[in-house]
Amino acid sequence: MKLLCLAAALALTGVAAHADSVDTLREFSRDVRTARADFTQTVTSPDGAKKKVSSGTFEFARPNRFRFAYRKPFEQLIVSDGKKVWLHDPDLNQVSIRAFDQALGATPAALLSGGGLERDFELSVLPARDGLDWVKAVPRTKGGGVETLQIGFKGRQLAALEIVDAFGQRSLMQFAELATNFAAVDATYRFVPPAGADVVEQPR
Template identity: 55%
Template sequence: MMTPFRWRFAVLSLAVGALLTPLAHADGVASLRAFVKDVSTGRGNFTQLVTSPDGKKTRKSAGSLEFQRPNRFRFAYSTPTEQLIVGDGQKVWLWDADLNQVTVRPMSNALGATPAALLSGGSLDKDFTLKDVPKASASGADSNLEWVEAVPRDKDGQFRSVRVGFKAGVLAALVIEDGFGQRSRLDFAQFESRVTLPATRFQFTPPAGADVLDQP
């Protein structure tokens, strides 16, 4: 399993682009390209399920997110424990309330060919191979979604693949598989797009007495 920081960071990277907007496209790749092009700000809620490579261990969580491109996001976990992840355009901050511990990394070293880079749209075709996923390969409610799979061109990265699901052109789900076979799924709801967000939402000051760990 990933360390708490690694799997939290894998998910926080999604907040750069995770928001709904109606898009008039009929397939996953076209919907992803339009989503990346047209959505610049938003906020909403999420639920998350992380599953171990053998499928025997799971971890559920929920929270809210806000984002403003480029590279500004606020990802607040409310359950099972309180954690806050903020990207201020320069650095990524992760605060664990129970430990009163802050982990910080430079933004330039934190994204790369990750789901954040995928959804922020800077280098879709440079960093990823994109392909539509046939609906026949999905089951249940997932069969109603248009799926696109993005495989990083860098085979030495942290992720094997990212699947993005759209419903009628609206972002609905993300499924991430890391290099160890761990799976993380996020389902989105109650999103608002093109909202005005104050700059203070993407600023972070470590709480008094917190341990601050700088990572390269």
């Protein structure tokens, strides 16, 4: 996927310090209308033995428009205009198209770019780790393949997103060079299949 305890003496301090992480996510959802960043994604198998690393760029414009562009080790593009989601695999010259509401559900892209944060996810505070403040987001609707998401903030800035799927596979996305609230370009969130591509549109 192309998603903890403090010592008793520090418990009250820890709760006070990290209670703001859920509020930070709420503020991010409310105040950040557009964002783009570079990302590195590390996918770890359930037994922790195998890891795959990929990288690329991510951009979104609320509501529900986003663009994931994987660059390494293989190119892949995932684009949504809020109505449809296109997945383009250049190596196979194949494009898959799905309706937005069928493709997203309670997924990381929906969490970051959508408008239904509290409606779609149950939020709770996690202790800080790796220099970040973390929020746990559990999808309210089961069956979408995502078990839990964890969102890490450095101060008020989005820094990481960790996903655990239904099979126990863990995917950590780390963000860099984050820019927010720039003017959205509509063409960024539209996709025209290249000539000769094998196009498969999933029925509703």
